Amino acid sequence: MKTLRTPLLALAGMAPALALAADIDGSQLSVLWGVPFAGILLSIALMPLLAPVFWHHHFGKVAAAWALAFLLPFAAVFGPGAAGAGLAHALVAEYIPFVILLTALFTVAGGIYIRGNLHGSPLLNTGILAIGAVLASFMGTTGASMLLIRPLIRANDNRKHVAHVVVFFIFIVSNAGGSLTPLGDPPLFLGFLKGVDFFWTARYILPDTLFLVGVLLALFFVLDTWFYRQAGEVGRSDPTPDTAPQALGFDGKVNFALLLAVVALVLMSGLWKSPVEWSIAGTPVGLPGLVRDVGLIAVTLASLALTPRQVHEDNQFNWGPMQEVAKLFAGIFLTIIPVIAMLKAGVNGPFGAIVSAVTHADGSPDPAMYFWATGALSSFLDNAPTYLVFFNTAGGDPATLMTTHAATLAAISAGAVFMGANTYIGNAPNLMVKAIAEDRGVKMPSFFGYMLWSGAVLVPLFVAMTFLFF
Numbered sequence: 001m002k003t004l005r006t007p008l009l010a011l012a013g014m015a016p017a018l019a020l021a022a023d024i025d026g027s028q029l030s031v032l033w034g035v036p037f038a039g040i041l042l043s044i045a046l047m048p049l050l051a052p053v054f055w056h057h058h059f060g061k062v063a064a065a066w067a068l069a070f071l072l073p074f075a076a077v078f079g080p081g082a083a084g085a086g087l088a089h090a091l092v093a094e095y096i097p098f099v100i101l102l103t104a105l106f107t108v109a110g111g112i113y114i115r116g117n118l119h120g121s122p123l124l125n126t127g128i129l130a131i132g133a134v135l136a137s138f139m140g141t142t143g144a145s146m147l148l149i150r151p152l153i154r155a156n157d158n159r160k161h162v163a164h165v166v167v168f169f170i171f172i173v174s175n176a177g178g179s180l181t182p183l184g185d186p187p188l189f190l191g192f193l194k195g196v197d198f199f200w201t202a203r204y205i206l207p208d209t210l211f212l213v214g215v216l217l218a219l220f221f222v223l224d225t226w227f228y229r230q231a232g233e234v235g236r237s238d239p240t241p242d243t244a245p246q247a248l249g250f251d252g253k254v255n256f257a258l259l260l261a262v263v264a265l266v267l268m269s270g271l272w273k274s275p276v277e278w279s280i281a282g283t284p285v286g287l288p289g290l291v292r293d294v295g296l297i298a299v300t301l302a303s304l305a306l307t308p309r310q311v312h313e314d315n316q317f318n319w320g321p322m323q324e325v326a327k328l329f330a331g332i333f334l335t336i337i338p339v340i341a342m343l344k345a346g347v348n349g350p351f352g353a354i355v356s357a358v359t360h361a362d363g364s365p366d367p368a369m370y371f372w373a374t375g376a377l378s379s380f381l382d383n384a385p386t387y388l389v390f391f392n393t394a395g396g397d398p399a400t401l402m403t404t405h406a407a408t409l410a411a412i413s414a415g416a417v418f419m420g421a422n423t424y425i426g427n428a429p430n431l432m433v434k435a436i437a438e439d440r441g442v443k444m445p446s447f448f449g450y451m452l453w454s455g456a457v458l459v460p461l462f463v464a465m466t467f468l469f470f
Helices: 002-013 015-020 031-050 052-078 080-110 122-155 163-172 186-194 200-228 254-271 287-306 309-314 320-335 337-344 352-356 367-378 383-393 398-402 406-422 428-439 447-469
Strands: 113-115 249-251 277-280 283-286
Touching: 031 052, 031 320, 031 337, 031 447, 052 080, 052 320, 052 337, 080 122, 080 254, 080 283, 080 287, 080 320, 080 337, 080 428, 113 309, 122 163, 122 200, 122 254, 122 428, 163 200, 163 428, 163 447, 186 254, 186 383, 186 406, 200 406, 200 447, 249 309, 254 287, 283 287, 320 337, 320 428, 337 383, 352 367, 367 383, 367 406, 367 447, 383 406, 398 406, 406 447
Parallel strands: none
Antiparallel strands: 113 249, 277 283
16 A cells, blocks of 8 residues: 555645646647557557566566656656646546456455356356356446356366357456446446436347347357367366265355445445545545445455455465456556547547547438447447547437437447457456466467457457447
C-alpha cells in the first residue's frame, strides 16, 4: 500500500492545478499519441514469442515503460497538470476499481473447489461451457470464468489437446454468455446506468446470443469429439475400474455467499445515488463507489481468511495470473487515454472516418456498421468506453434508443460484448483465463495464434449475424 499511497498523496497535493486542467481535446491530438498503446499491444503479442524468458520476468517493466512513453511526453507538451489529471483519472476512476473487482472475483472463485471424478469427454466439456454461458449473465463473465476454468482444465488434464477447450471457453463463457443482463459485462452495466432497462438486452439480444452460443457449442462438440477420438489423445490418469468414484461436490462453500456479496455490491454502486462526493486530484469519487470498493476488499480478505488452506492447494491457487493481468492492464489503462479521447472527438477527431461510417447518407444510423465499428474497437480497446462512445454517437437518449433505434442499440451492445472475444485483451477475463491455463501447463496460442482461432471461428459467425439480425 505504501507504493500506491505515495503517488496518490503527491497527486492530492497538486489538486488545485489538476482541477484546472481541461479534459483532453481529442480533436487536437495526432494519431502518433496512439503509438504507446500500439506498442504495448505489440509487446503482448510478440514478446512472448520472440523473447519468452525476458517477457516472463519483465512484462511488468515493459508495460511501465510504454506507460511512461505516453505520460512523460504528454506532460512535456500539455503540462504536468493535464498529465497528472489523466493519471489520476485512470488510477482512481478506472484502474483501481477494476483491479479491486477482479481481485475479489479471482479470490472468491479460487476458494471454491469442485471435486469429483470429472473426465473431459466432449459431452462433459460442452456441458460445462453451456452452464458457464448461462452463469455469465448473472454473475458476470469474470465470475463465471474464474469459477469454472479450473475444474474444466482439471477434467482435461489427461488429454493431449486442451488449448481448443480453453479457446472456446473464452469465446463462450468469458464473452458471449454475458450479453443478457447488465450484470454480465461492463458495457451493458454502463448502459443500465444511462437508463437502459435491466431486461432490455435480454429481450432484444436473446436471439443473437442463442444463435452465437448455440453454433459455438455445436462447433466445439464436433471439434472436441474429433480430438477425443485421435490415438493417444487420452492418457492414463483416469481411475482404474475398481477405484471408487469420488462424489461430485463443493469445498469452500462460504465463497458462494461471498460471490453473491460481490454481485450485490456491484449492483448497489449502480443503483444507489448519493450526493456525497470527494475529489481526488481532480477526479470525483462518489460514496457508492467507495463503499463498493471497500466492501470488495473486505470480501477478498474474508475469502482468504475463511477458505481452508486445502481448498487453495487443491485448486493450485496462486497470485501469478492476477499479477500478470494487473500489471499489463495498468499500462493499457494509461496508454489508452489519448485513443479514447480521439474517439470521443467524433467526426472532428483523427478517427472521424470510423464515426462517420456508422451513419447513412440521410443521417439515420446504420445498425450493421455500428455492430462492426463497436465490435472492432472493443476487440482492442476497453469495451466499456467504446460502448459509451457509440451510445452517444447514436444520440445518447435511452428512451429513443430502446424504441425507435432499438436495432442500433442492440448492434452496439452485441458488438461490445461478442467481439471482446476476438483478442486476448478484448475483455479482462480473456487474459486471466489464458494466464490460469498456462499456469496449469496448457500450451495456449500466442496473441496472433488466438486471433487465427477467432478469425476462423468467430468472424464468419459475426458476418452471418450481420445479415440475420442487423
